[in-house]
Amino acid sequence: MLAVVPPPVTVRVPSKINLHLSVGDLREDGFHDLTTVFHALSLTDEVTVAVAEEPGVEVYGEGEASVPTGANNLAWRAVQALAAHVGKPDPKVRVVLRKGIPVAGGMAGGSADAAGTLVALTALWKLDLGRDELAGIAAKLGSDVPFALYGGTALGTGRGEQLVPVLSRHTFHWVLAFDQRGLSTPRVYEELDRLREIGDPPRVGSHAPVVEALASGDPRQLALLLGNDLQAAAVSLRPGLRRTLRAGVNAGALAGTVSGSGPTCAFLCADAESALAVAAELAGAGVCRTVRVAHGPVPGARLTGGEELHRPTPPQVHA
């Protein structure tokens, strides 16, 4: 009898920015305790998984040359982790990544691919896995991976993997400035530790006002509250970011912040029209490699076809 080969499955998965990122002390396990407000943006990667005789990863699009295609690719690590979890040795799948998210840009591109792969394989293999189970596997792959599963806006604690949804009623409009080269996340955390040893880099306050601004939906209120403890470290390693941040505000953005560990800068704009105008002006300012507009919040990893049944159930929203 001929085996029926299931059709390929494609998942779209968002990038993230951190509206607020408070970094605590270095822990014994090498991670820092965080309190952060994650926000999923419409700048996405697409992940397609298919049964294949020759397993592996192919990468196309933004930054493709700097993404490993072997065992180090985070999407491939997700294949291995899910296969081990459900007892499928030697998984025969091919993963195709179409990248829109900048590589090593502080927007969790690799994490997005890992989350997208988990959701796509759950559908391809017709697995009956609950959200918590998938999020548990995601957390082992990286601190940002669970958020890419859920998307929306969420408060992250622990090393960023413990999530509670945050109410965000409105769509916010953003301009993103990609830098010439990426920054290594562990290197930026190390730089923050170094700066804290020799001085007192600025620390963001409580996240509570950010949560209130999100509920109000007023971008002007939110703009006053954007903050990232890693910004000083990213700027210390890449001083040109100061110019980029200034140029975005000069172009008419309400405020700008380094996204996560950088070097991508995210600029909050008053509305969609203003975002387009800011993007056009920033693109001409010669301070960055590429400019994109995006909006948020958007949902987490989801199937692009009709296979929604296998999507993990989002957690309850607490107002």
Ligand SMILES: C[C@](O)(CO)[C@H](O)COP(=O)(O)OP(=O)(O)OC[C@H]1O[C@@H](n2ccc(N)nc2=O)[C@H](O)[C@@H]1O
């Ligand atoms: C900067 C952020 O994007 C903000 O959301 C994340 O904290 C980074 O998350 P990520 O890229 O998924 O990071 P992981 O793959 O979990 O960890 C990579 C490295 O970053 C550092 N790291 C990461 C998360 C954290 N809470 N503390 C850390 O110090 C550690 O050196 C770790 O070895």
Ligand SMILES: Nc1ncnc2c1ncn2[C@@H]1O[C@H](COP(=O)(O)OP(=O)(O)OP(=O)(O)O)[C@@H](O)[C@H]1O
């Ligand atoms: N699928 C993938 N996509 C992009 N980079 C990957 C992938 N798999 C492994 N990598 C490696 O991981 C490094 C970090 O890539 P990534 O794009 O996830 O960084 P990032 O967006 O700054 O991460 P974060 O915001 O979560 O800290 C890259 O330099 C690349 O070598």
